Amino acid sequence: MIFEVPVKGYFYENCYFYIDDETKHxxxxxxxxxxxxxxxxxxxxxxxxxxxxxTHGHFDHTGAVNEIRDALGIPVIAHTNSDQYLxxxxxxxxxxxxSSITIEGVQYTKDGDILALEANPDFKLKVIYTPGHTTDSIIFYSEKDLVAFVGDTIFKGCIGNYKYPGGNLKSLQDSIIDKIFTLPDETMLLSGHSDxxxxxxxxxxYGL
Incomplete structure (x- = not known):
C-alpha cells in the first residue's frame, strides 16, 4: 500500500507511507x-x-523527522553524503x-543497497543514487510494485531544481537519463512536489 500525505511547513511537500498490507509494517x-x-x-x-x-536532506523533506523519530524510536536512513545537508x-x-532544522545520528545507505522490512524481508526498496538536485539525492525503487519514490530529482513534466547549494545540472540530467529512465516504462514516479x-x-x- 502506498499512502500519500501532503504536508505543509514552509512549502507543501508530499510524504509517503509504503506499507506492507500483510504485516502493516x-x-x-x-x-x-x-x-x-x-x-x-x-x-x-x-x-x-x-x-x-x-530522499535528500533539504528541510522541507525532513522537518518532522526529529519529532517522529523520538516518538517511535526508529532509525532514519539517508545517503552517505547526507550530513553535508542534515x-x-x-x-x-x-x-x-x-528557521534552523538539523538532523543528527542518521544511519547511512548507498547506491545499490536493499532496505527490507524486518517483519517481511520480501517487502523491500532498492537505493539508487541520483545526484544533481543535491549531492545526497537518492531514490527508493520497488521492482515488485514498479514504483519509485524520487524526491526532487524529477517531477511530472520537469526536472528538479539544480540551482541550490550542491546542485549540478549535468549530474541531474545524467541521473535522470542513466538511472531513472532505465527503469521499466510503467514504473510510477512519486515525487515531493508534483502529481x-x-x-x-x-x-x-525528453524525446527518448
Missing amino acids: GFLIDPGAEAKKLLKLISDKGWNIEKILL LDDYMNLSAQCG KTSVGIERQR
Missing part, C-alpha cells in the same frame, strides 16, 4: 512537516513504521527560510 518517506498529523495517522491506521527514509542549516535551506507520473511518460517528454 512499513516505511515513512520524507516526512517534511506536521509531525503530529503523521503520528496520528500512524496510530489510527495501526501501522508499525520500521524506518524513516530520506547538519548545516544553510545547505538544507532552512536558514534561508527563517504522480511514470518513466514512460517522462521519457517521451
Whole structure:
C-alpha cells in the first residue's frame, strides 16, 4: 500500500507511507512537516513504521523527522553524503527560510543497497543514487510494485531544481537519463512536489 500525505511547513511537500498490507509494517518517506498529523495517522491506521527514509536532506523533506523519530524510536536512513545537508542549516535551506532544522545520528545507505522490512524481508526498496538536485539525492525503487519514490530529482513534466547549494545540472540530467529512465516504462514516479507520473511518460517528454 502506498499512502500519500501532503504536508505543509514552509512549502507543501508530499510524504509517503509504503506499507506492507500483510504485516502493516512499513516505511515513512520524507516526512517534511506536521509531525503530529503523521503520528496520528500512524496510530489510527495501526501501522508499525520500521524506518524513516530520506530522499535528500533539504528541510522541507525532513522537518518532522526529529519529532517522529523520538516518538517511535526508529532509525532514519539517508545517503552517505547526507550530513553535508542534515547538519548545516544553510545547505538544507532552512536558514534561508527563517528557521534552523538539523538532523543528527542518521544511519547511512548507498547506491545499490536493499532496505527490507524486518517483519517481511520480501517487502523491500532498492537505493539508487541520483545526484544533481543535491549531492545526497537518492531514490527508493520497488521492482515488485514498479514504483519509485524520487524526491526532487524529477517531477511530472520537469526536472528538479539544480540551482541550490550542491546542485549540478549535468549530474541531474545524467541521473535522470542513466538511472531513472532505465527503469521499466510503467514504473510510477512519486515525487515531493508534483502529481504522480511514470518513466514512460517522462521519457517521451525528453524525446527518448
